[in-house]
Amino acid sequence: MQKPAVALAAAVGRRKWTVETAKQLEAAGFAGIYCASFGDGMGLCLSIAHATSTITFGTSIIPIYYRVPFDLAQSAAYIHEISDGRFYLGIGVSHEPANQRIGAKTGKPLSDMRRYVEAMRAAAPQVGPLPPIVLATLRKKMVELAVEIAEGAVWANAARSHMPDSLSHIPQEKREGDFFIGDMIPMCIDDEDPAAAANVMKRVLTGYVMLPNYRNYWKEAGYVEEMEAIEAALARGDREALPGLMSDRWLADCTLFGTRKQVFEGLEQWYAVGVKTPIVVPSSTKGGQVKAFEELFAAFA
Numbered sequence: 024m025q026k027p028a029v030a031l032a033a034a035v036g037r038r039k040w041t042v043e044t045a046k047q048l049e050a051a052g053f054a055g056i057y058c059a060s061f062g063d064g065m066g067l068c069l070s071i072a073h074a075t076s077t078i079t080f081g082t083s084i085i086p087i088y089y090r091v092p093f094d095l096a097q098s099a100a101y102i103h104e105i106s107d108g109r110f111y112l113g114i115g116v117s118h119e120p121a122n123q124r125i126g127a128k129t130g131k132p133l134s135d136m137r138r139y140v141e142a143m144r145a146a147a148p149q150v151g152p153l154p155p156i157v158l159a160t161l162r163k164k165m166v167e168l169a170v171e172i173a174e175g176a177v178w179a180n181a182a183r184s185h186m187p188d189s190l191s192h193i194p195q196e197k198r199e200g201d202f203f204i205g206d207m208i209p210m211c212i213d214d215e216d217p218a219a220a221a222n223v224m225k226r227v228l229t230g231y232v233m234l235p236n237y238r239n240y241w242k243e244a245g246y247v248e249e250m251e252a253i254e255a256a257l258a259r260g261d262r263e264a265l266p267g268l269m270s271d272r273w274l275a276d277c278t279l280f281g282t283r284k285q286v287f288e289g290l291e292q293w294y295a296v297g298v299k300t301p302i303v304v305p306s307s308t309k310g311g312q313v314k315a316f317e318e319l320f321a322a323f324a
Contacts, residue, residue, distance in 0.1 A: 024287055025294065026323055028055035030083065030207055030304040033062040034312065042070045044316055049078040051320060057083035057113065057177075057207070057302045065098055072106040081111030083177050083207060083302060084159040087135065088117065088127035092142035096150050099143075103154035111203060113177050114139070115159025118234050133164055140172050157203045161240040166192045175203025177302075180231055182276045183289075185244035186296045198297060205300035208293065210279040210286060211308060211315075212322050217281035219308040224278040225266040227306055232265060233257060246273050279303065283322050 029048055033041040045056055045067075056071060056078060058064035064082040071080045085095065099112045116132040123129075140156060147153050157175035160166045169176040170193055181189070186206070190198060198204065209227045211220040231237045238250040249270050256264040274280070279289045293301045305315035 024291065026051070026053045027290060027301040027303045028057055028079075028205070029053050029319065030059060030302050031056050031067065032059045032064070032312075033067045035062070037312070038062075038067075038070075040313070041067060042074050045071045045078075045080070046074055047320065049075045051323065053078070053323070055300060055302070056080040057111075057205070060084060060086055060089070060117070065095075065102070068102055068110060069098075072102050072110065075109075077109075079109050079111065080106075081154075081157065082113045083157070083179075083205070084113040084115040084117075086117035086121070086127070087114050087139045088129060089125070092139050093146045093150075096143040096146040096153060099154055100147070100151040104151060108154070110154045111157050111175065112154045113157040113159060113175075117159075118236060120234070133168055136165070136168060137172060155201075155203060157205070160189075161236060162243060163189070163192055170194065170197060170202075174201070175205070177203065177205040177207070177300075179207040180209065180228065180237065180277050181206045182241065182244035182246070182273075183293060183296055184276050186293075186298060190297045203300065204298055205302050206293065206298050207302045207304055208279055209277075209306065210303040211306045212281070212283050212286050212318055213308045214282045216308060217285065220280040221271075221274060222266070223306050223308055224274055224280045225269050227304075228269065228274075228277065229262075229265050232269070233262075241273070241277075244276075246270070249273050286322070 048056055058067045064085055068080060068082060102110045155174035157177050158169035158173045160169055160176040160178055166176055166189055209224055211223045213220040232253050242250045252268045253265055279286045290301060305319045307315040307318055
């Protein structure tokens with residue numbers, strides 16, 4: 024089957040290992056590498072630009088409140104040039120709790136994103152041609168803004184059943200053309216204990232269900248009962264109840280878990296609904312990031 028793209032982040036103490044892993048992903052024929060803001064995604068992309076020669080890569084995503092537009096445009100133009108056009112710049116507004124942790128103030132997502140992209144493009148005559156810009160999206164208005172001002176849209180933890188509705192806001196000629204359409208999908212493979220893989224996915228998504236923007240998206244996708252139950256648990260301070268409120272239907276719609284066969288079948292369904300670049304985010308029932316990537320290479324060998 025077609026190999027997906029893979030999410031990669033450089034944790035402290037494993038940065039050299041991460042760059043070596045990027046080389047292995049290229050050699051193994053994965054479709055791309057997309058780097059989260061965790062661990063300096065732009066720094067990792069710069070290393071990937073030098074360490075690889077053919078694989079497409081990018082950020083997914085850099086929060087716009089972390090860097091001023093001129094500075095990010097300058098870095099992006101540099102990576103775009105030295106990578107011979109293999110780099111995609113994914114940017115997003117992130118979430119207020121994450122922004123608050125570093126002292127950044129969240130504004131109005133749509134208008135702030137529009138102004139940020141305009142400022143980046145205004146810097147291009149000075150810093151050089153920019154890479155394709157991809158906007159982090161969840162709901163309709165940001166998808167439509169991506170169509171208007173960017174070269175792609177990327178989701179994270181999207182509901183597969185809702186993706187046709189989301190993609191209906193992208194004109195067909197763009198969906199069939201070069202417009203980037205991606206989704207970061209949590210993944211855990213365990214041929215011996217699929218239930219353990221499901222529990223790992225619940226742990227991965229616990230932080231996300233605590234974010235209002237995600238809950239509103241999942242309500243729109245048809246998971247009102249689950250999200251309202253989670254909101255009630257959060258209101259009474261019962262975070263331990265959250266995994267038990269994540270329905271099997273919702274979990275299977277938003278993640279890839281279970282046996283290798285089940286995960287591969289689910290991945291094919293993501294392609295079928297129109298996601299051109301599924302970006303798997305590996306986890307393991309038996310260890311951390313290193314173990315998860317060992318299992319990824321073994322599964323897709």
